[in-house]
Amino acid sequence: MSNKPIPTQQKEELVVKFAGDSGDGMQLTGQFFSDASALLGNDLATFPDFPAEIRAPHNTIPGVSGFLVQIGQKKILSPGDLCDILIAMNPASLKSNLKWAKKGATLIVNNDTFSDVAIEKAGYTTDPLTDGSLSNYHLISAPITTLTKAALEELGIDQKTMDRSKNMFVLGILCFITGRGTEQVLHLFDKKFVEKPKIKEINIKAFLAGFNYAETKEVVESVIVVPPADKALEKGRYRNILGNDATAWGLLAAAEKSGRPLFLGSYPITPATEILIELAKHKSLGARVFQAEDEIAGICSAIGASFAGAMACTTTSGPGLSLKSEALGLAVITELPLVIVNVQRAGPSTGIPTKSEQSDLLQALFGRNGEAPLVVMAASSPADCFYAAFEASRIAMETMTPVILLTDGYIGFGSELFRIPKMSDLPQIHPPIAKANDPNYKPYNRDANLIRQWAIPGTEGLRHRIGGLEKEDGKGNVSSDPHNHQTMVNLRRDKVLKIAERIPEQSVVGEETGDLLVVSWGGTRGATLSAVQEMQAQGKKVSLAHFKHIFPLPKNAEKILSSFKKVIVPELNDGQFVKYLRMEFPHIKLLQYNKVQGLPFTVNELTEEFNKIMEGK
Amino acid sequence: METKFVTIPKSEVPLTKEDFVSDQMVKWCPGCGGHAILSSVTKAFPNTGYKKENIVLVSGIGCSSRFPYYVNTYGFHGIHGRANAIASGVKIFNPQLSVWINTGDGDSLAIGGNHFIHTIRRNIDVNILMFNNQIYGLTKGQYSPTTPMEGVTKTSPFGTIEQPFNPGELTIGSQGTFFARAVDTNPKLMTEVVEEATKHDGTSVVEVLENCIIFFDKAFNEITSKENRDNNQLILKHGEPMIFGTEKNKGIRYNPGKGGLEVVTIGINGITIKDILVHDQYSKDPAIHLMLAKMELPNYPIALGVIRSAAIPTYNELFEIQMYEEQKSSKIKCMDDLMNSGDTWEI
Numbered sequence: 001m002s003n004k005p006i007p008t009q010q011k012e013e014l015v016v017k018f019a020g021d022s023g024d025g026m027q028l029t030g031q032f033f034s035d036a037s038a039l040l041g042n043d044l045a046t047f048p049d050f051p052a053e054i055r056a057p058h059n060t061i062p063g064v065s066g067f068l069v070q071i072g073q074k075k076i077l078s079p080g081d082l083c084d085i086l087i088a089m090n091p092a093s094l095k096s097n098l099k100w101a102k103k104g105a106t107l108i109v110n111n112d113t114f115s116d117v118a119i120e121k122a123g124y125t126t127d128p129l130t131d132g133s134l135s136n137y138h139l140i141s142a143p144i145t146t147l148t149k150a151a152l153e154e155l156g157i158d159q160k161t162m163d164r165s166k167n168m169f170v171l172g173i174l175c176f177i178t179g180r181g182t183e184q185v186l187h188l189f190d191k192k193f194v195e196k197p198k199i200k201e202i203n204i205k206a207f208l209a210g211f212n213y214a215e216t217k218e219v220v221e222s223v224i225v226v227p228p229a230d231k232a233l234e235k236g237r238y239r240n241i242l243g244n245d246a247t248a249w250g251l252l253a254a255a256e257k258s259g260r261p262l263f264l265g266s267y268p269i270t271p272a273t274e275i276l277i278e279l280a281k282h283k284s285l286g287a288r289v290f291q292a293e294d295e296i297a298g299i300c301s302a303i304g305a306s307f308a309g310a311m312a313c314t315t316t317s318g319p320g321l322s323l324k325s326e327a328l329g330l331a332v333i334t335e336l337p338l339v340i341v342n343v344q345r346a347g348p349s350t351g352i353p354t355k356s357e358q359s360d361l362l363q364a365l366f367g368r369n370g371e372a373p374l375v376v377m378a379a380s381s382p383a384d385c386f387y388a389a390f391e392a393s394r395i396a397m398e399t400m401t402p403v404i405l406l407t408d409g410y411i412g413f414g415s416e417l418f419r420i421p422k423m424s425d426l427p428q429i430h431p432p433i434a435k436a437n438d439p440n441y442k443p444y445n446r447d448a449n450l451i452r453q454w455a456i457p458g459t460e461g462l463r464h465r466i467g468g469l470e471k472e473d474g475k476g477n478v479s480s481d482p483h484n485h486q487t488m489v490n491l492r493r494d495k496v497l498k499i500a501e502r503i504p505e506q507s508v509v510g511e512e513t514g515d516l517l518v519v520s521w522g523g524t525r526g527a528t529l530s531a532v533q534e535m536q537a538q539g540k541k542v543s544l545a546h547f548k549h550i551f552p553l554p555k556n557a558e559k560i561l562s563s564f565k566k567v568i569v570p571e572l573n574d575g576q577f578v579k580y581l582r583m584e585f586p587h588i589k590l591l592q593y594n595k596v597q598g599l600p601f602t603v604n605e606l607t608e609e610f611n612k613i614m615e616g617k
Numbered sequence: 618m619e620t621k622f623v624t625i626p627k628s629e630v631p632l633t634k635e636d637f638v639s640d641q642m643v644k645w646c647p648g649c650g651g652h653a654i655l656s657s658v659t660k661a662f663p664n665t666g667y668k669k670e671n672i673v674l675v676s677g678i679g680c681s682s683r684f685p686y687y688v689n690t691y692g693f694h695g696i697h698g699r700a701n702a703i704a705s706g707v708k709i710f711n712p713q714l715s716v717w718i719n720t721g722d723g724d725s726l727a728i729g730g731n732h733f734i735h736t737i738r739r740n741i742d743v744n745i746l747m748f749n750n751q752i753y754g755l756t757k758g759q760y761s762p763t764t765p766m767e768g769v770t771k772t773s774p775f776g777t778i779e780q781p782f783n784p785g786e787l788t789i790g791s792q793g794t795f796f797a798r799a800v801d802t803n804p805k806l807m808t809e810v811v812e813e814a815t816k817h818d819g820t821s822v823v824e825v826l827e828n829c830i831i832f833f834d835k836a837f838n839e840i841t842s843k844e845n846r847d848n849n850q851l852i853l854k855h856g857e858p859m860i861f862g863t864e865k866n867k868g869i870r871y872n873p874g875k876g877g878l879e880v881v882t883i884g885i886n887g888i889t890i891k892d893i894l895v896h897d898q899y900s901k902d903p904a905i906h907l908m909l910a911k912m913e914l915p916n917y918p919i920a921l922g923v924i925r926s927a928a929i930p931t932y933n934e935l936f937e938i939q940m941y942e943e944q945k946s947s948k949i950k951c952m953d954d955l956m957n958s959g960d961t962w963e964i
Contacts, residue, residue: 039962191960230964239961249956256952263710265702283940284947285955290709293735297702300695300732304675304706307693308714312706330696420956457673457691457707457714458626465639465685467676467694477641478686 006215007222008179013072014226015080016174019097020089021058022051022065025167029087030067032171036184038240038417041228042071045382045416045526046240047079047600050354059118061096074232077381078526079414081602084224085177087170089113089144091122106138106220108173110166112145140177140219144169144210151209152202165206172210179225182211234419241418243382243411244274247315247341250389251275252285255311257390258397258429261286263310265301267294267320270353271409272343275315295323299340303327306336307466309433309456311393313339318347318360321404325367328402330468332372332492335444335452337396337431341389344408344522346598355598356410358522359573364404365551365580371489373496375403376550380525382411383418388548390426397431399499400451406550408572410600411523437461443476450495499552506554510536510543516614517564519590521547521577524601528570531606542610550577553584561588568593568613570606622937623712623742625667632663639689645680650801650827654748655687657807658717662688664808665815667715674717675704677724680755680829681748684719698729701736704743712933715815716743723753726762726782737791739932740819746811747784747822750829751836758832770832785910785924788822789903795821796910797923801828802841806852806921813923819931840919849914853922858893861918868893869917871905878908880917898926 016033018026027048034046049066056063070080086101088094090113101107111129119127128134129141148166149159175185185207193200214220241249255262264287266276280289288310292298299314306312316324321342331338344360346352364376375395379388385407392405434441434453443464446452455462464476472479473487508517509532520528525546532544545560547553561567561581569578570593578592593609595601637659645651662672672690676682678697685692691714695703700718708716725733725747736743752770753759759772763784767776788796795817797810807825814821826837839845851861851869859869860883870881871894881888900906906925912918949955 035960039960041962041964188960233964235964237957237961237963239956239959249952252955253952261710263706265706282949282955283943284949285952286940286944288710288936288940290706292702292705293731296699297705297732297735300699300702301706301709303695304693304703304708305710306706307691307703308673308707308710310706310710312710326696327699334693420961423951423953458668458671458711460670463670463689463691465692465694467685467692468678468696469694 006218006220008225009222010225010227012074012226013070013076014085014178014224015068015070015083016085016087017083017097017100018067018087019064019093020087020167021092022055022063024065024089025164026065026067026089029167029171030069032185032188033174034069034071034415035188035240036175036180037071038238039184039187040180041230042073042226043076043229043233043417044069044071044240045076045079045414047410047414059090059092059113059121061092061122064093064096066097071226073227073229075229076416077530078600081604085174087174089170091119091124091128094128095122095124101137103136104138106140106177107134108140108170109142110144110170111141112143138220140173142173142213147209147213148206151205155202155205157202161202165202168203168206169210172207172212173214173219176211176214177220177223179223182208233417236419238417238419240415241383241386242274242415243379243385243407243413244272244343245278246383246385246418247379247389247407247412248275248278250386251279251311251313251339251393252282252287253386253423253426254390254393254397254429255286256423257426258311258393258431260309260311260397260431261288263288263290263302263305263312264315265290265292265298265305265312266315267292267298269295269317269320271345271412272315272317272320272341274412275341275343295320296327299324299327302338303331303334303336306331306338307334307457309454311397312337313341313393315341315343317343317345318363319350321360321363322367326369328374329368329370329372331402332368332374333468333470334466335400335492336402337400337454338402339389339392339396340402340404342404342406343412344406352598354409356408356523356600357572357596357598358408358524359576359596360406361550361573361576361580364406371493373493373551375401375496375499375552376406377403378406378522378548378550379411380522380546380548382414382416385411386418394427394429395499395502397429399449399495400432400454401496401499406522408523434459434462442474444471444474446491449498450491497552500555503549503552503554505556506545506547506560508543508545508560511541512543512560513563514541514543515565516542516610517561517567518542518544518610519547519561519567519569519577519581520544520571521550524570524572527601527603527606530603531610534603534607535610540614542614558585561585566591566613568610570594570601570609572596572601622941623933625713625715626671627666628668632669634659634663636669637662637689639687641686643687644683646831648830649680650750650825651680651684651748653801653804654746654807654825654827655684657804658746658811659688661808661811661815664812665715671713672715672717673707674719675700675707676719677729678755679721679724679753681719681721682724698724698727699732700724701729701732701745705736705741708741708743708933709936712742712937718743718745720745720747722747722749722751722761722763722784726784726787734787734791737788737793737820737822740794740929742819742931742933744814744821745823747824748827749784749824750827750833752829752833754829754832783911784822784824786907789907789910789925793822793925794819794927794929796824796906796925797821798824798826798919798921800826800837800841800921810923813926817926818934819929839914849918851912851918851920853896853898853909853920853924855896855898855923858890858895860893870894878912878917898923899928901927901929903927
């Protein structure tokens with residue numbers, strides 16, 4: 001062992017991509033690395049990239065499972081595009097991920113897996129580890145399987161367990177070359193394997209063996225250190241949170257602040273299932289979770305629960321939203337509070353369930369029979385899912401209107417640091433609950449904001465009937481009178497439009513006027529904000545308006561859109577928000593930039609496009 | 618229902634039928650079986666003892682589904698086929714409500730078939746009143762999933778070529794814990810059956826054979842007409858032998874050699890009352906209940922009354938027990954607890 005310390009170099013941010021055969025434990029390894037970095041005070045964002053199949057064929061490209069994490073000394077806005085360190089556990093992982101590695105990136109490769117068969121299966125004609133094709137990278141090629149087995153031999157465990165532990169050996173190498181040390185990971189092992197001492201022992205041994213190997217072999221010339229982000233982050237208590245969990249917690253928080261217990265009616269669907277899974281855990285918080293027989297029963301049970309007085313929600317993804325369309329109309333006409341979370345995925349039809357897209361916006365806005373306006377909102381990052389779900393629930397309950405909250409697979413599966421709010425700091429939610437024995441109660445009487453009251457079954461003196469047939473204004477009896485229908489259509493529309501009064505004005509990152517306004521919405525915020533900030537740092541007059549409220553739009557939307565020389569709307573669809581904005585503001589010229597590949601925007605492609613537009617190309 | 622975990626509040630004052638009559642005009646066709654059903658149900662409600670504010674009626678779409686407008690309780694008129702799903706949400710959210718579903722053969726057995734079988738399978742404590750008129754009435758006469766084979770309707774001008782569902786068989790096949798059958802011509806039996814359904818903990822399915830006077834008149838004539846009813850109806854009573862017929866001398870015997878149930882006549886071939894099967898509606902084993910539900914003319918009478926009422930834990934009871942246990946034992950009592958659980962750190 002060399003005694004001279006290895007020099008360190010500091011970096012503000014670092015992107016690591018873990019790639020292996022599904023079953024190689026890359027998600028777990030990535031999670032350990034992320035958690036350890038969080039404990040060291042870095043800001044971070046993660047994104048898992050796993051195949052649609054649970055176990056795709058061994059050593060094939062479709063079988064590659066990935067996990068992306070960006071850690072930083074500064075505020076981290078996305079899991080990153082190109083990585084500084086790529087871990088490739090087999091030839092297929094290297095083949096499919098090298099394009100995501102920066103030039104000069106460090107590659108950690110398990111060369112035990114580079115058999116002739118595996119190399120060929122990955123689509124290589126020659127061995128990339130020896131044919132010189134990786135000469136532009138810093139290659140750490142190690143017999144990781146063999147080394148792990150050697151380290152674990154004395155434990156007398158079976159081959160399979162030894163083989164499975166190679167991910168912890170890799171984690172050891174990674175922790176050494178990123179100057180993480182071992183303390184945090186060992187602490188995490190203590191917590192994770194508290195009831196499995198044998199597994200803990202195996203993991204510790206493999207992890208330390210990897211760490212020592214990297215140190216002894218001096219696999220890098222200098223270690224990269226990303227100092228804590230304490231200056232970039234607001235003071236407070238933090239945790240790492242997945243987008244779908246944050247959505248679940250936002251719903252729970254709204255239930256607590258409104259005093260209306262939560263009811264979820266939902267059917268499993270990728271990539272929304274984790275919300276159902278998370279909420280099902282929290283019976284102790286009074287969450288009533290019902291796994292329904294189908295998507296329709298999911299929303300219909302939620303509507304029933306809402307009628308009965310619940311903070312009701314249903315969670316789904318695109319195809320499920322299609323199935324729920326008819327019931328959405330029922331929630332609109334009965335004017336009951338309901339939150340519909342749509343974690344969007346690539347469509348149409350079954351599409352690419354594990355890949356993300358923003359292509360359900362028009363469905364959310366318009367996908368119902370009749371004139372059926374409801375509120376549409378979008379969350380912009382994993383942690384923002386918490387606040388978006390809370391806000392969607394607040395609006396639904398306070399205005400007796402269904403709200404569709406759009407998130408997507410990218411932010412639903414992604415994670416980032418979450419500054420834990422105190423419940424006492426969140427606003428109280430005030431649903432308009434009708435008082436018992438109110439002699440003036442009528443189902444469709446409205447207040448000044450056109451909001452009707454919530455008369456909850458079990459309450460004395462408020463028995464009434466509502467339903468999907470058109471209702472007489474005020475009284476709520478069934479009515480097919482033509483003028484009454486017109487009145488009710490107008491009232492339902494105006495009620496939703498008035499919600500613009502209770503949402504915040506649209507904010508702009510940067511100057512309120514300039515050469516280019518970038519308009520984005522939903523899960524692309526990390527990429528659009530990074531791109532805009534990068535260009536602003538170069539002195540360019542670019543600003544960002546990232547929309548959270550889609551319908552109704554914030555009151556100042558038109559003013560903002562009219563204050564720039566050019567406006568571009570980048571979206572991960574074929575141009576849905578831009579279509580809607582053109583419809584609302586036909587006099588404003590809007591450019592569009594679209595990508596529909598199931599992949600997020602990279603910051604590079606955005607800056608390239610924005611620069612082109614600014615240069616008038 | 619009254620258990621440790623689920624109780625529906627009782628009315629402090631005695632209620633009458635008038636407490637449940639709504640101010641809405643009943644718009645079913647004159648002579649429709651719906652009128653008799655409405656009358657029987659509103660008669661049964663006061664006898665449940667429940668507070669009128671704690672009764673909720675939920676319906677789907679179809680003639681049957683106008684029912685909630687005509688009863689002065691909390692009511693929800695849903696969309697086609699989804700009454701069972703909507704009602705499941707009502708009951709799971711608030712088990713202190715007595716929840717009734719008004720549905721029909723089209724609503725629950727065609728478009729809403731999935732919700733029907735799964736509500737039953739879960740044994741959610743709701744009461745399903747299914748008006749079976751064997752036809753789509755509100756859309757003016759198309760065949761339904763219970764229209765008999767060869768039935769001529771607007772969409773089956775040459776006769777249907779579809780095997781009909783038997784709602785009793787479907788209910789029991791879906792692991793139903795309660796099934797009863799009534800006819801719109803016997804209001805007394807209907808009221809009794811509705812009261813029995815109330816007493817049952819779990820999903821109660823009450824099939825009412827209802828005459829559609831416009832589109833499928835006399836569909837049940839062989840069962841309900843004065844000249845046929847005594848010979849073609851077997852009115853079941855728990856603990857009593859299954860006897861029927863104008864002479865009260867016909868009965869049902871269990872004869873495995875003949876493949877199950879057979880109709881016998883007391884006094885012929887040495888048959889005595891002791892040979893006649895005694896009805897046990899509470900048997901958990903559904904075998905005999907299924908045979909009774911499947912009995913069809915002309916070889917058998919139609920079984921009416923409570924065919925099955927098995928005491929099996931309800932979804933709601935099990936749900937509340939889990940809620941109770943978890944609230945008692947979990948360290949997570951509020952959102953602050955949850956958000957600060959697990960790995961957190963100060964910056």
